[in-house]
Amino acid sequence: MITKSEEAGWATAKTLAEALPYIQIYDRETVVIKYGGHAMGEDEVAKLFAADAVLLKLMGLHPVVVHGGGPQISRMLDRAGVKSTFIDGLRVTDEATMEVAEMVLSGAINKEIANWITLAGREADVRGVGLSGKDARLITVTKAERTRKDPDSNIEQVVDLGFVGEPQKVDAELIEVLINSEKDYIPVVAPIGVSEEGQTFNVNADTVAGALAGALKAKRMLLLTDVPGVKDGNGELIRQMTVAEAAELIRTGVANGGMIPKLETAMAAIADGVEAVVILDGRRPHAMLVELFTEFGAGTLIKA
Template sequence: MSKTPDLSGLEAQEGKGWVTARTLAEALPYIQIYDRETVVIKYGGHAMGEEAVARQFAADVVLLKLMGVNPVVVHGGGPQISAMLDRAGVRSTFVDGLRVTDEATMEIAEMVLSGAVNKEIANWISLAGREADVRGVGLSGKDAGLLTVEKTTRTRRDPDSLIEHEVDLGFVGEPTRVDPKLIRGLIESESDWVPVIAPIGVSEDGRTFNVNADTVAGAVAGSLKAKRMLLLTDVAGVLDEKGELIRQMSVAEARGLIASGVATGGMIPKLETAIKAVEAGVEAVVILDGRRSHAMLVELFTEHGAGTLIQA
Protein backbone atom coordinates (compact mmCIF):
# COMPACT_ATOMS: atom_id res chain seq x y z
CA MET A 1 0.00 0.00 0.00
CA SER A 2 1.42 3.35 -0.99
CA LYS A 3 2.06 5.85 1.75
CA THR A 4 1.72 9.62 1.46
CA PRO A 5 5.24 11.02 1.71
CA ASP A 6 6.06 13.28 4.66
CA LEU A 7 7.11 16.59 3.11
CA SER A 8 7.36 18.59 6.33
CA GLY A 9 11.13 18.37 6.42
CA LEU A 10 11.42 19.46 2.80
CA GLU A 11 9.05 22.41 3.42
CA ALA A 12 11.12 23.45 6.42
CA GLN A 13 14.25 23.41 4.27
CA GLU A 14 12.60 25.48 1.54
CA GLY A 15 11.36 28.04 4.10
CA LYS A 16 10.01 31.25 2.62
CA GLY A 17 9.53 29.77 -0.83
CA TRP A 18 6.85 27.38 0.41
CA VAL A 19 5.15 30.11 2.43
CA THR A 20 5.07 32.40 -0.61
CA ALA A 21 3.67 29.66 -2.85
CA ARG A 22 0.98 28.76 -0.30
CA THR A 23 0.02 32.44 0.05
CA LEU A 24 -0.33 32.83 -3.72
CA ALA A 25 -2.45 29.69 -3.96
CA GLU A 26 -4.77 30.93 -1.19
CA ALA A 27 -5.06 34.30 -2.93
CA LEU A 28 -6.09 32.80 -6.30
CA PRO A 29 -9.89 32.96 -5.76
CA TYR A 30 -9.65 36.64 -4.78
CA ILE A 31 -7.35 37.44 -7.70
CA GLN A 32 -10.05 36.09 -10.01
CA ILE A 33 -12.75 38.13 -8.25
CA TYR A 34 -10.90 41.39 -8.91
CA ASP A 35 -9.66 40.56 -12.40
CA ARG A 36 -10.25 43.64 -14.62
CA GLU A 37 -12.26 45.31 -11.85
CA THR A 38 -11.67 48.93 -10.77
CA VAL A 39 -10.44 49.75 -7.27
CA VAL A 40 -10.32 53.41 -6.23
CA ILE A 41 -7.73 54.12 -3.53
CA LYS A 42 -7.75 57.26 -1.39
CA TYR A 43 -4.16 57.86 -0.29
CA GLY A 44 -3.26 60.58 2.16
CA GLY A 45 -2.18 61.53 5.63
CA HIS A 46 1.19 62.12 7.19
CA ALA A 47 2.56 58.82 5.79
CA MET A 48 2.71 60.48 2.37
CA GLY A 49 5.79 62.37 3.50
CA GLU A 50 7.73 59.21 4.39
CA GLU A 51 9.70 57.93 1.41
CA ALA A 52 9.82 54.28 2.52
CA VAL A 53 6.04 54.17 3.02
CA ALA A 54 5.44 55.95 -0.31
CA ARG A 55 7.68 53.49 -2.16
CA GLN A 56 5.88 50.51 -0.62
CA PHE A 57 2.48 52.01 -1.48
CA ALA A 58 3.62 52.51 -5.09
CA ALA A 59 4.95 48.95 -5.32
CA ASP A 60 1.62 47.57 -4.04
CA VAL A 61 -0.29 49.67 -6.60
CA VAL A 62 1.93 48.28 -9.37
CA LEU A 63 1.34 44.74 -8.11
CA LEU A 64 -2.43 45.33 -8.22
CA LYS A 65 -2.10 46.42 -11.85
CA LEU A 66 -0.02 43.37 -12.74
CA MET A 67 -2.62 41.11 -11.08
CA GLY A 68 -5.32 42.41 -13.41
CA VAL A 69 -6.85 45.07 -11.15
CA ASN A 70 -7.43 48.62 -12.41
CA PRO A 71 -6.24 50.88 -9.55
CA VAL A 72 -7.20 54.56 -9.54
CA VAL A 73 -5.46 56.69 -6.90
CA VAL A 74 -6.98 59.86 -5.40
CA HIS A 75 -4.64 61.63 -2.99
CA GLY A 76 -4.77 64.31 -0.35
CA GLY A 77 -1.94 66.48 0.90
CA GLY A 78 -3.10 68.47 3.92
CA PRO A 79 0.20 68.31 5.82
CA GLN A 80 2.14 69.34 2.72
CA ILE A 81 -0.21 72.29 2.12
CA SER A 82 0.15 73.38 5.76
CA ALA A 83 3.94 73.22 5.53
CA MET A 84 4.00 75.35 2.37
CA LEU A 85 1.54 77.87 3.85
CA ASP A 86 3.79 78.22 6.91
CA ARG A 87 6.79 78.78 4.66
CA ALA A 88 4.90 81.42 2.70
CA GLY A 89 3.64 83.08 5.89
CA VAL A 90 -0.02 82.49 4.99
CA ARG A 91 -2.27 81.86 7.99
CA SER A 92 -4.77 79.00 7.69
CA THR A 93 -7.94 78.21 9.68
CA PHE A 94 -10.36 75.28 9.70
CA VAL A 95 -14.14 74.92 10.05
CA ASP A 96 -15.54 71.41 10.68
CA GLY A 97 -12.28 69.92 9.40
CA LEU A 98 -12.33 71.92 6.15
CA ARG A 99 -9.59 74.44 5.44
CA VAL A 100 -10.89 77.98 4.90
CA THR A 101 -9.39 78.74 1.47
CA ASP A 102 -8.92 82.32 0.29
CA GLU A 103 -7.25 83.19 -3.02
CA ALA A 104 -3.70 83.02 -1.64
CA THR A 105 -4.38 79.68 0.06
CA MET A 106 -6.04 78.28 -3.07
CA GLU A 107 -3.04 79.19 -5.19
CA ILE A 108 -0.68 77.38 -2.83
CA ALA A 109 -3.04 74.40 -2.40
CA GLU A 110 -3.22 73.86 -6.15
CA MET A 111 0.55 74.25 -6.52
CA VAL A 112 1.16 71.63 -3.83
CA LEU A 113 -1.58 69.15 -4.73
CA SER A 114 -1.51 69.27 -8.54
CA GLY A 115 2.23 69.90 -8.64
CA ALA A 116 4.60 68.49 -6.06
CA VAL A 117 2.43 65.83 -4.39
CA ASN A 118 0.63 64.58 -7.48
CA LYS A 119 3.73 64.22 -9.61
CA GLU A 120 5.71 62.61 -6.81
CA ILE A 121 3.12 59.86 -6.31
CA ALA A 122 2.85 59.29 -10.08
CA ASN A 123 6.65 59.11 -10.28
CA TRP A 124 6.93 56.58 -7.43
CA ILE A 125 4.45 54.34 -9.27
CA SER A 126 6.37 54.71 -12.54
CA LEU A 127 9.66 53.87 -10.81
CA ALA A 128 8.16 50.83 -9.07
CA GLY A 129 6.65 49.60 -12.33
CA ARG A 130 9.38 50.46 -14.81
CA GLU A 131 10.42 46.85 -15.44
CA ALA A 132 6.81 45.92 -16.26
CA ASP A 133 6.03 49.21 -18.05
CA VAL A 134 3.38 50.24 -15.48
CA ARG A 135 3.27 54.04 -15.31
CA GLY A 136 1.57 56.57 -13.07
CA VAL A 137 -0.21 59.47 -14.78
CA GLY A 138 -0.68 62.63 -12.72
CA LEU A 139 -4.05 64.40 -13.17
CA SER A 140 -6.27 66.86 -11.36
CA GLY A 141 -10.01 67.37 -11.48
CA LYS A 142 -9.36 70.27 -13.86
CA ASP A 143 -8.14 67.93 -16.63
CA ALA A 144 -10.66 67.13 -19.39
CA GLY A 145 -13.57 68.36 -17.27
CA LEU A 146 -13.02 65.48 -14.86
CA LEU A 147 -14.45 67.14 -11.73
CA THR A 148 -17.12 69.85 -11.71
CA VAL A 149 -17.84 71.37 -8.32
CA GLU A 150 -19.93 73.98 -6.56
CA LYS A 151 -18.97 76.16 -3.62
CA THR A 152 -19.35 74.40 -0.27
CA THR A 153 -21.69 76.02 2.24
CA ARG A 154 -21.62 75.46 5.98
CA THR A 155 -23.79 76.86 8.75
CA ARG A 156 -23.05 77.28 12.45
CA ARG A 157 -25.45 77.87 15.33
CA ASP A 158 -24.62 80.74 17.69
CA PRO A 159 -24.47 79.22 21.20
CA ASP A 160 -26.14 82.28 22.77
CA SER A 161 -28.84 83.28 20.29
CA LEU A 162 -29.19 79.77 18.74
CA ILE A 163 -29.41 81.53 15.38
CA GLU A 164 -27.73 79.73 12.49
CA HIS A 165 -25.43 81.75 10.25
CA GLU A 166 -23.52 80.81 7.11
CA VAL A 167 -19.75 80.33 7.29
CA ASP A 168 -17.79 81.34 4.19
CA LEU A 169 -15.13 78.70 3.50
CA GLY A 170 -13.82 80.50 0.43
CA PHE A 171 -12.66 78.31 -2.45
CA VAL A 172 -13.76 74.96 -0.99
CA GLY A 173 -15.94 72.88 -3.28
CA GLU A 174 -18.25 69.87 -3.37
CA PRO A 175 -18.43 67.58 -6.44
CA THR A 176 -21.56 67.98 -8.57
CA ARG A 177 -20.43 65.94 -11.57
CA VAL A 178 -17.63 63.53 -12.46
CA ASP A 179 -16.86 62.84 -16.12
CA PRO A 180 -14.97 59.51 -16.05
CA LYS A 181 -14.14 59.32 -19.78
CA LEU A 182 -10.48 60.27 -19.29
CA ILE A 183 -10.02 57.78 -16.45
CA ARG A 184 -11.77 55.01 -18.38
CA GLY A 185 -9.59 55.75 -21.40
CA LEU A 186 -6.45 55.32 -19.30
CA ILE A 187 -7.44 52.17 -17.40
CA GLU A 188 -8.91 50.46 -20.47
CA SER A 189 -5.90 51.29 -22.65
CA GLU A 190 -3.55 48.54 -23.79
CA SER A 191 -0.83 50.46 -21.95
CA ASP A 192 -0.62 49.94 -18.18
CA TRP A 193 -1.53 53.44 -16.97
CA VAL A 194 -2.43 54.19 -13.34
CA PRO A 195 -4.38 57.47 -12.94
CA VAL A 196 -3.30 59.57 -9.94
CA ILE A 197 -5.82 62.35 -9.23
CA ALA A 198 -5.34 65.55 -7.21
CA PRO A 199 -8.52 66.82 -5.49
CA ILE A 200 -8.85 70.10 -7.38
CA GLY A 201 -12.10 70.92 -9.22
CA VAL A 202 -13.63 73.64 -11.35
CA SER A 203 -17.02 75.32 -11.02
CA GLU A 204 -19.40 75.90 -13.94
CA ASP A 205 -18.10 79.48 -14.22
CA GLY A 206 -14.46 78.35 -14.37
CA ARG A 207 -13.27 79.04 -10.81
CA THR A 208 -10.83 76.64 -9.15
CA PHE A 209 -11.74 74.97 -5.84
CA ASN A 210 -10.00 72.79 -3.28
CA VAL A 211 -12.03 69.64 -2.51
CA ASN A 212 -11.77 67.14 0.33
CA ALA A 213 -9.85 64.12 -1.03
CA ASP A 214 -12.16 61.55 0.63
CA THR A 215 -15.13 63.22 -1.06
CA VAL A 216 -13.40 63.21 -4.46
CA ALA A 217 -12.48 59.54 -4.08
CA GLY A 218 -16.09 58.67 -3.31
CA ALA A 219 -17.41 60.66 -6.26
CA VAL A 220 -14.85 59.13 -8.65
CA ALA A 221 -15.54 55.60 -7.36
CA GLY A 222 -19.28 56.13 -7.81
CA SER A 223 -18.85 57.39 -11.38
CA LEU A 224 -16.74 54.33 -12.24
CA LYS A 225 -19.05 51.89 -10.39
CA ALA A 226 -15.88 50.58 -8.75
CA LYS A 227 -15.70 47.10 -7.25
CA ARG A 228 -14.04 48.56 -4.16
CA MET A 229 -13.03 51.88 -2.73
CA LEU A 230 -10.20 51.76 -0.18
CA LEU A 231 -9.98 54.68 2.26
CA LEU A 232 -6.44 54.50 3.64
CA THR A 233 -6.25 56.28 6.99
CA ASP A 234 -4.22 56.17 10.22
CA VAL A 235 -6.54 53.94 12.28
CA ALA A 236 -7.36 50.24 12.00
CA GLY A 237 -10.90 50.95 10.78
CA VAL A 238 -14.24 51.72 12.44
CA LEU A 239 -14.35 50.91 16.15
CA ASP A 240 -17.42 49.98 18.21
CA GLU A 241 -18.37 51.42 21.62
CA LYS A 242 -15.85 49.04 23.26
CA GLY A 243 -13.03 50.21 21.01
CA GLU A 244 -12.95 46.96 19.04
CA LEU A 245 -12.65 46.81 15.26
CA ILE A 246 -15.88 46.27 13.32
CA ARG A 247 -15.04 43.97 10.42
CA GLN A 248 -18.18 44.53 8.36
CA MET A 249 -21.31 46.67 8.43
CA SER A 250 -24.22 47.76 6.29
CA VAL A 251 -24.99 51.31 5.19
CA ALA A 252 -27.83 51.37 7.74
CA GLU A 253 -25.46 50.30 10.52
CA ALA A 254 -22.96 52.97 9.47
CA ARG A 255 -25.69 55.61 9.74
CA GLY A 256 -26.58 54.21 13.16
CA LEU A 257 -22.99 54.62 14.41
CA ILE A 258 -23.05 58.29 13.37
CA ALA A 259 -26.48 58.95 14.91
CA SER A 260 -25.58 57.23 18.19
CA GLY A 261 -22.32 59.15 18.60
CA VAL A 262 -20.16 56.00 18.53
CA ALA A 263 -18.48 57.34 15.40
CA THR A 264 -16.77 60.65 16.20
CA GLY A 265 -14.36 63.18 14.76
CA GLY A 266 -12.77 62.41 11.42
CA MET A 267 -14.48 59.02 11.18
CA ILE A 268 -17.87 60.69 10.58
CA PRO A 269 -17.00 62.21 7.16
CA LYS A 270 -15.28 58.95 6.16
CA LEU A 271 -18.44 56.98 6.92
CA GLU A 272 -20.55 59.60 5.13
CA THR A 273 -18.28 59.29 2.09
CA ALA A 274 -18.56 55.48 2.23
CA ILE A 275 -22.36 55.65 2.41
CA LYS A 276 -22.60 58.00 -0.59
CA ALA A 277 -20.19 55.87 -2.62
CA VAL A 278 -22.13 52.65 -1.98
CA GLU A 279 -25.40 54.39 -2.82
CA ALA A 280 -23.78 55.65 -6.07
CA GLY A 281 -22.99 52.10 -7.18
CA VAL A 282 -19.70 51.10 -5.52
CA GLU A 283 -19.98 47.48 -4.39
CA ALA A 284 -18.22 48.11 -1.07
CA VAL A 285 -15.97 50.61 0.70
CA VAL A 286 -13.20 49.62 3.10
CA ILE A 287 -11.72 51.91 5.76
CA LEU A 288 -8.29 50.59 6.74
CA ASP A 289 -4.93 51.55 8.20
CA GLY A 290 -2.67 52.60 5.34
CA ARG A 291 0.38 52.56 7.62
CA ARG A 292 0.32 48.75 7.84
CA SER A 293 2.58 46.89 5.45
CA HIS A 294 0.71 45.72 2.34
CA ALA A 295 -2.68 46.63 3.87
CA MET A 296 -4.33 46.87 0.44
CA LEU A 297 -3.12 43.42 -0.60
CA VAL A 298 -4.25 41.87 2.67
CA GLU A 299 -7.67 43.47 2.29
CA LEU A 300 -8.27 42.41 -1.29
CA PHE A 301 -6.58 39.02 -1.48
CA THR A 302 -7.09 37.33 1.90
CA GLU A 303 -10.13 35.88 3.61
CA HIS A 304 -10.25 38.18 6.64
CA GLY A 305 -9.31 41.54 5.11
CA ALA A 306 -7.60 44.39 6.91
CA GLY A 307 -10.21 46.96 7.95
CA THR A 308 -13.93 47.75 8.09
CA LEU A 309 -16.04 46.91 5.03
CA ILE A 310 -19.22 48.91 4.38
CA GLN A 311 -21.72 47.64 1.83
CA ALA A 312 -25.41 47.95 1.00
Protein backbone atom coordinates in the same frame (compact mmCIF):
# COMPACT_ATOMS: atom_id res chain seq x y z
CA MET B 1 16.35 18.44 5.05
CA ILE B 2 14.39 21.49 3.92
CA THR B 3 16.21 24.80 4.30
CA LYS B 4 14.63 28.01 5.56
CA SER B 5 14.80 29.43 2.04
CA GLU B 6 12.88 26.44 0.68
CA GLU B 7 10.29 26.76 3.47
CA ALA B 8 9.83 30.43 2.57
CA GLY B 9 9.33 29.47 -1.07
CA TRP B 10 6.64 26.92 -0.22
CA ALA B 11 4.93 29.44 2.09
CA THR B 12 4.89 32.03 -0.69
CA ALA B 13 3.42 29.52 -3.15
CA LYS B 14 0.73 28.58 -0.60
CA THR B 15 -0.16 32.26 -0.12
CA LEU B 16 -0.48 32.80 -3.88
CA ALA B 17 -2.69 29.72 -4.24
CA GLU B 18 -4.97 30.88 -1.41
CA ALA B 19 -5.26 34.31 -3.08
CA LEU B 20 -6.43 32.85 -6.42
CA PRO B 21 -10.21 33.03 -5.69
CA TYR B 22 -9.91 36.69 -4.71
CA ILE B 23 -7.72 37.51 -7.72
CA GLN B 24 -10.48 36.14 -9.96
CA ILE B 25 -13.14 38.14 -8.13
CA TYR B 26 -11.31 41.40 -8.84
CA ASP B 27 -10.15 40.59 -12.38
CA ARG B 28 -10.68 43.69 -14.59
CA GLU B 29 -12.54 45.44 -11.75
CA THR B 30 -11.87 49.06 -10.75
CA VAL B 31 -10.57 49.86 -7.27
CA VAL B 32 -10.41 53.53 -6.21
CA ILE B 33 -7.77 54.15 -3.56
CA LYS B 34 -7.81 57.26 -1.36
CA TYR B 35 -4.22 57.76 -0.28
CA GLY B 36 -4.39 60.06 2.71
CA GLY B 37 -1.98 62.79 3.73
CA HIS B 38 -1.28 61.19 7.12
CA ALA B 39 -0.97 57.72 5.53
CA MET B 40 1.71 58.87 3.09
CA GLY B 41 4.49 58.82 5.66
CA GLU B 42 8.11 58.60 4.64
CA ASP B 43 9.59 57.72 1.25
CA GLU B 44 9.84 54.04 2.16
CA VAL B 45 6.11 53.92 2.87
CA ALA B 46 5.41 55.67 -0.45
CA LYS B 47 7.60 53.17 -2.28
CA LEU B 48 5.71 50.23 -0.73
CA PHE B 49 2.38 51.82 -1.65
CA ALA B 50 3.53 52.37 -5.23
CA ALA B 51 4.78 48.79 -5.54
CA ASP B 52 1.47 47.43 -4.25
CA ALA B 53 -0.48 49.63 -6.70
CA VAL B 54 1.67 48.27 -9.54
CA LEU B 55 1.06 44.72 -8.33
CA LEU B 56 -2.71 45.33 -8.37
CA LYS B 57 -2.46 46.46 -12.00
CA LEU B 58 -0.39 43.44 -12.98
CA MET B 59 -2.91 41.14 -11.27
CA GLY B 60 -5.65 42.41 -13.58
CA LEU B 61 -7.24 45.16 -11.46
CA HIS B 62 -7.69 48.80 -12.46
CA PRO B 63 -6.37 50.88 -9.54
CA VAL B 64 -7.19 54.60 -9.53
CA VAL B 65 -5.44 56.69 -6.86
CA VAL B 66 -6.89 59.86 -5.32
CA HIS B 67 -4.53 61.55 -2.88
CA GLY B 68 -4.80 64.09 -0.12
CA GLY B 69 -2.11 66.36 1.25
CA GLY B 70 -3.47 68.38 4.16
CA PRO B 71 -0.32 68.18 6.31
CA GLN B 72 1.87 69.09 3.34
CA ILE B 73 -0.34 72.10 2.53
CA SER B 74 -0.17 73.23 6.15
CA ARG B 75 3.63 73.08 6.16
CA MET B 76 3.85 75.10 2.95
CA LEU B 77 1.36 77.68 4.25
CA ASP B 78 3.42 78.04 7.44
CA ARG B 79 6.52 78.67 5.35
CA ALA B 80 4.64 81.31 3.33
CA GLY B 81 3.30 82.92 6.52
CA VAL B 82 -0.33 82.21 5.59
CA LYS B 83 -2.52 81.35 8.59
CA SER B 84 -5.06 78.52 8.21
CA THR B 85 -8.47 78.31 9.82
CA PHE B 86 -10.79 75.30 9.83
CA ILE B 87 -14.57 75.00 10.14
CA ASP B 88 -16.00 71.54 10.78
CA GLY B 89 -12.80 69.96 9.53
CA LEU B 90 -12.71 71.91 6.25
CA ARG B 91 -9.92 74.39 5.55
CA VAL B 92 -11.19 77.92 4.84
CA THR B 93 -9.55 78.64 1.50
CA ASP B 94 -8.88 82.22 0.41
CA GLU B 95 -7.01 83.13 -2.79
CA ALA B 96 -3.55 82.81 -1.23
CA THR B 97 -4.40 79.44 0.34
CA MET B 98 -5.92 78.20 -2.93
CA GLU B 99 -2.75 79.07 -4.82
CA VAL B 100 -0.61 77.12 -2.35
CA ALA B 101 -3.04 74.18 -2.20
CA GLU B 102 -3.04 73.75 -5.97
CA MET B 103 0.74 74.06 -6.14
CA VAL B 104 1.23 71.39 -3.46
CA LEU B 105 -1.55 68.99 -4.51
CA SER B 106 -1.41 69.17 -8.31
CA GLY B 107 2.33 69.78 -8.35
CA ALA B 108 4.70 68.27 -5.82
CA ILE B 109 2.55 65.50 -4.28
CA ASN B 110 0.72 64.41 -7.42
CA LYS B 111 3.81 64.10 -9.57
CA GLU B 112 5.80 62.43 -6.80
CA ILE B 113 3.21 59.66 -6.35
CA ALA B 114 2.93 59.16 -10.12
CA ASN B 115 6.72 58.97 -10.32
CA TRP B 116 6.97 56.40 -7.50
CA ILE B 117 4.46 54.22 -9.37
CA THR B 118 6.37 54.56 -12.64
CA LEU B 119 9.64 53.66 -10.91
CA ALA B 120 8.06 50.66 -9.16
CA GLY B 121 6.55 49.42 -12.43
CA ARG B 122 9.38 50.18 -14.85
CA GLU B 123 10.30 46.51 -15.47
CA ALA B 124 6.69 45.75 -16.51
CA ASP B 125 6.12 49.20 -18.11
CA VAL B 126 3.39 50.19 -15.63
CA ARG B 127 3.18 53.98 -15.49
CA GLY B 128 1.63 56.48 -13.11
CA VAL B 129 -0.22 59.38 -14.74
CA GLY B 130 -0.64 62.54 -12.65
CA LEU B 131 -3.90 64.45 -13.08
CA SER B 132 -6.10 66.89 -11.22
CA GLY B 133 -9.84 67.35 -11.32
CA LYS B 134 -9.28 70.31 -13.66
CA ASP B 135 -7.91 68.10 -16.44
CA ALA B 136 -10.55 67.48 -19.12
CA ARG B 137 -13.10 68.80 -16.60
CA LEU B 138 -12.82 65.57 -14.67
CA ILE B 139 -14.47 67.13 -11.62
CA THR B 140 -16.88 70.03 -11.98
CA VAL B 141 -17.73 71.56 -8.62
CA THR B 142 -20.01 74.03 -6.94
CA LYS B 143 -19.00 76.22 -4.05
CA ALA B 144 -19.42 74.34 -0.77
CA GLU B 145 -22.11 75.69 1.53
CA ARG B 146 -22.10 75.13 5.27
CA THR B 147 -24.20 76.43 8.13
CA ARG B 148 -23.56 76.40 11.86
CA LYS B 149 -25.50 77.53 14.91
CA ASP B 150 -24.47 80.76 16.55
CA PRO B 151 -23.62 79.82 20.17
CA ASP B 152 -25.32 82.92 21.54
CA SER B 153 -28.49 83.21 19.43
CA ASN B 154 -28.75 79.50 18.46
CA ILE B 155 -29.61 80.70 14.93
CA GLU B 156 -28.27 78.87 11.86
CA GLN B 157 -25.76 81.04 10.03
CA VAL B 158 -24.17 80.55 6.61
CA VAL B 159 -20.41 79.97 6.77
CA ASP B 160 -18.20 81.11 3.89
CA LEU B 161 -15.42 78.55 3.31
CA GLY B 162 -13.94 80.48 0.40
CA PHE B 163 -12.68 78.42 -2.52
CA VAL B 164 -13.84 75.05 -1.19
CA GLY B 165 -15.90 73.04 -3.65
CA GLU B 166 -18.12 69.97 -3.72
CA PRO B 167 -18.35 67.67 -6.76
CA GLN B 168 -21.35 68.46 -8.93
CA LYS B 169 -20.40 66.32 -11.91
CA VAL B 170 -17.70 63.73 -12.59
CA ASP B 171 -16.74 63.10 -16.21
CA ALA B 172 -14.73 59.89 -15.87
CA GLU B 173 -14.11 59.41 -19.60
CA LEU B 174 -10.41 60.31 -19.34
CA ILE B 175 -9.91 57.89 -16.45
CA GLU B 176 -11.70 55.11 -18.35
CA VAL B 177 -9.53 55.70 -21.42
CA LEU B 178 -6.39 55.39 -19.29
CA ILE B 179 -7.36 52.29 -17.29
CA ASN B 180 -8.72 50.46 -20.35
CA SER B 181 -5.74 51.32 -22.54
CA GLU B 182 -3.52 48.59 -23.95
CA LYS B 183 -0.80 50.29 -21.91
CA ASP B 184 -0.74 49.78 -18.15
CA TYR B 185 -1.54 53.24 -16.77
CA ILE B 186 -2.47 54.05 -13.18
CA PRO B 187 -4.24 57.43 -12.86
CA VAL B 188 -3.25 59.55 -9.86
CA VAL B 189 -5.79 62.31 -9.18
CA ALA B 190 -5.26 65.49 -7.13
CA PRO B 191 -8.41 66.79 -5.37
CA ILE B 192 -8.67 70.08 -7.25
CA GLY B 193 -11.88 70.89 -9.12
CA VAL B 194 -13.18 73.61 -11.39
CA SER B 195 -16.53 75.39 -11.50
CA GLU B 196 -18.67 75.85 -14.63
CA GLU B 197 -17.23 79.37 -14.83
CA GLY B 198 -13.63 78.09 -14.69
CA GLN B 199 -12.81 78.99 -11.07
CA THR B 200 -10.43 76.62 -9.28
CA PHE B 201 -11.58 75.05 -5.99
CA ASN B 202 -10.00 72.90 -3.30
CA VAL B 203 -12.04 69.73 -2.64
CA ASN B 204 -11.88 67.25 0.23
CA ALA B 205 -9.93 64.24 -1.06
CA ASP B 206 -12.26 61.69 0.56
CA THR B 207 -15.18 63.35 -1.21
CA VAL B 208 -13.37 63.28 -4.57
CA ALA B 209 -12.52 59.59 -4.11
CA GLY B 210 -16.14 58.77 -3.32
CA ALA B 211 -17.52 60.74 -6.25
CA LEU B 212 -15.00 59.21 -8.66
CA ALA B 213 -15.62 55.69 -7.34
CA GLY B 214 -19.34 56.18 -7.86
CA ALA B 215 -18.86 57.46 -11.41
CA LEU B 216 -16.62 54.50 -12.23
CA LYS B 217 -18.95 52.01 -10.46
CA ALA B 218 -15.89 50.71 -8.65
CA LYS B 219 -15.85 47.26 -7.10
CA ARG B 220 -14.10 48.67 -4.04
CA MET B 221 -13.08 52.00 -2.62
CA LEU B 222 -10.18 51.83 -0.17
CA LEU B 223 -9.82 54.75 2.26
CA LEU B 224 -6.21 54.54 3.45
CA THR B 225 -5.84 56.54 6.63
CA ASP B 226 -3.87 56.48 9.90
CA VAL B 227 -6.26 54.34 11.96
CA PRO B 228 -6.96 50.56 11.74
CA GLY B 229 -10.62 51.12 10.83
CA VAL B 230 -13.91 51.89 12.58
CA LYS B 231 -14.17 51.01 16.27
CA ASP B 232 -17.25 50.20 18.35
CA GLY B 233 -18.19 51.69 21.72
CA ASN B 234 -15.73 49.38 23.47
CA GLY B 235 -12.85 50.41 21.25
CA GLU B 236 -12.84 47.13 19.33
CA LEU B 237 -12.30 47.12 15.56
CA ILE B 238 -15.47 46.46 13.55
CA ARG B 239 -14.60 44.12 10.68
CA GLN B 240 -17.78 44.59 8.67
CA MET B 241 -20.90 46.74 8.82
CA THR B 242 -23.84 47.88 6.74
CA VAL B 243 -24.67 51.43 5.70
CA ALA B 244 -27.48 51.45 8.28
CA GLU B 245 -25.08 50.41 11.03
CA ALA B 246 -22.61 53.11 9.96
CA ALA B 247 -25.37 55.72 10.15
CA GLU B 248 -26.27 54.48 13.64
CA LEU B 249 -22.67 54.89 14.82
CA ILE B 250 -22.78 58.52 13.70
CA ARG B 251 -26.20 59.10 15.26
CA THR B 252 -25.17 57.71 18.65
CA GLY B 253 -21.83 59.51 18.70
CA VAL B 254 -19.75 56.32 18.74
CA ALA B 255 -18.19 57.53 15.49
CA ASN B 256 -16.85 61.04 15.95
CA GLY B 257 -14.28 63.53 14.70
CA GLY B 258 -12.62 62.68 11.41
CA MET B 259 -14.33 59.29 11.20
CA ILE B 260 -17.73 60.91 10.53
CA PRO B 261 -16.86 62.37 7.09
CA LYS B 262 -15.18 59.09 6.12
CA LEU B 263 -18.31 57.12 6.95
CA GLU B 264 -20.48 59.69 5.16
CA THR B 265 -18.23 59.42 2.10
CA ALA B 266 -18.49 55.63 2.23
CA MET B 267 -22.28 55.73 2.45
CA ALA B 268 -22.56 58.20 -0.44
CA ALA B 269 -20.23 56.09 -2.63
CA ILE B 270 -22.26 52.95 -1.98
CA ALA B 271 -25.46 54.84 -2.81
CA ASP B 272 -23.81 55.78 -6.13
CA GLY B 273 -23.12 52.15 -7.02
CA VAL B 274 -19.81 51.21 -5.34
CA GLU B 275 -20.09 47.65 -4.09
CA ALA B 276 -18.22 48.21 -0.82
CA VAL B 277 -15.89 50.67 0.91
CA VAL B 278 -13.04 49.74 3.25
CA ILE B 279 -11.44 52.03 5.84
CA LEU B 280 -7.96 50.76 6.72
CA ASP B 281 -4.55 51.79 8.01
CA GLY B 282 -2.44 52.86 5.04
CA ARG B 283 0.73 52.95 7.14
CA ARG B 284 0.79 49.16 7.47
CA PRO B 285 2.86 47.48 4.75
CA HIS B 286 0.76 45.71 2.10
CA ALA B 287 -2.55 46.64 3.78
CA MET B 288 -4.30 46.82 0.37
CA LEU B 289 -3.13 43.32 -0.56
CA VAL B 290 -4.24 41.86 2.77
CA GLU B 291 -7.64 43.51 2.39
CA LEU B 292 -8.31 42.42 -1.18
CA PHE B 293 -6.68 38.99 -1.35
CA THR B 294 -7.12 37.37 2.07
CA GLU B 295 -10.14 36.01 3.89
CA PHE B 296 -10.21 38.37 6.87
CA GLY B 297 -9.14 41.66 5.30
CA ALA B 298 -7.30 44.52 6.97
CA GLY B 299 -9.85 47.12 8.09
CA THR B 300 -13.56 47.87 8.27
CA LEU B 301 -15.68 46.90 5.26
CA ILE B 302 -18.91 48.85 4.70
CA LYS B 303 -21.55 47.57 2.30
CA ALA B 304 -25.17 48.21 1.44
